[in-house]
Amino acid sequence: MKIKKAVFPVAGLGTRFLPATKAMAKEMLPVVDKPIIQYAVEEAFSAGIEQIVFITARGKIALINHFDRSFELEHNLKIKGKHELLKEIKKLVPKTGTIIHTRQNEPLGLGHAIWCARDIVGNEPFAVLLADDLIKSDVPVLSQMMKKFTKLQSSIVAVMEVEKHQTEQYGILDAVPINNEVVKVNALIEKPAPEKAPSNLAIIGRYILTPEIFNYLGKNKKGAGGEIQLTDAMHSLLKTQSIFGYKFKGERFDCGDKAGFQMANLAFAMEREDIKNKLLKYIKTLG
Numbered sequence: 001m002k003i004k005k006a007v008f009p010v011a012g013l014g015t016r017f018l019p020a021t022k023a024m025a026k027e028m029l030p031v032v033d034k035p036i037i038q039y040a041v042e043e044a045f046s047a048g049i050e051q052i053v054f055i056t057a058r059g060k061i062a063l064i065n066h067f068d069r070s071f072e073l074e075h076n077l078k079i080k081g082k083h084e085l086l087k088e089i090k091k092l093v094p095k096t097g098t099i100i101h102t103r104q105n106e107p108l109g110l111g112h113a114i115w116c117a118r119d120i121v122g123n124e125p126f127a128v129l130l131a132d133d134l135i136k137s138d139v140p141v142l143s144q145m146m147k148k149f150t151k152l153q154s155s156i157v158a159v160m161e162v163e164k165h166q167t168e169q170y171g172i173l174d175a176v177p178i179n180n181e182v183v184k185v186n187a188l189i190e191k192p193a194p195e196k197a198p199s200n201l202a203i204i205g206r207y208i209l210t211p212e213i214f215n216y217l218g219k220n221k222k223g224a225g226g227e228i229q230l231t232d233a234m235h236s237l238l239k240t241q242s243i244f245g246y247k248f249k250g251e252r253f254d255c256g257d258k259a260g261f262q263m264a265n266l267a268f269a270m271e272r273e274d275i276k277n278k279l280l281k282y283i284k285t286l287g
Ligand code: UTP
Pocket: 009, 010, 011, 012, 013, 014, 015, 016, 017, 055, 104, 106, 107, 108, 109, 110, 112, 113, 130, 131, 132, 256
């Protein structure tokens, strides 16, 4: 079955990035010259996604506007002869009807945010992308996962190994290897203390989920941090369906974290011929 819809929860408070996120979604912070949400939306489209579902909140309207026409700007670029920029700005706007958005009225957790998309997604498997997990890779991670889904026909989470002391920042898998890339999940635990973590395989913000996940998200059960957690709903889903972990190929940056965000900016800027040399010259002066 083809995955056509991708859900982007962007309703979190972004407290780790205050004060920048006081009045602005963290997903609108730019890495080099693109807001981080744009990287994730481009990844979804390049993986063949046909419809984008944003779960937003009050104060996040700039994010929706970013993917809409801006006639005044287009007009100004046109009369100033900035044709390349004009082309780029227009390219950003997907075909009308491709972007749907709904609001999560209260930030009750990632699981609750995804549950808000239940009627939009309906009874089909779908993707979830957390834009603040920015991944630099040759093949977009969602495309890598789609390929696995074709074979496995089950829910899949992207995973990477983390340091043992970091387990309490992530959802962690208890899993057995199927091959070098894929593990079969026995249990999922949200933010376990290092001594309680069954492994160091951490869930990263890319998922392919079967629609049955909504049955468990709908129970609105609170978990770690008093939030309704996707990890807990996936653990319950294991009662009736298999879930797999996929060790993606790529480098992941946690853009919800101040240091991770700066690293992402450096890594992406160093790939830009127009920026790289200036940046390198400056870094050398820091000694
Ligand atoms: P985070 O765990 O990064 O939470 O959410 P956060 O609130 O955004 O940031 P911090 O931890 O306070 O700094 C992971 C993803 O889930 C979304 C976020 O927008 C982010 O993409 N989310 C989280 C929601 O959409 N709603 C929520 O209630 C919580």
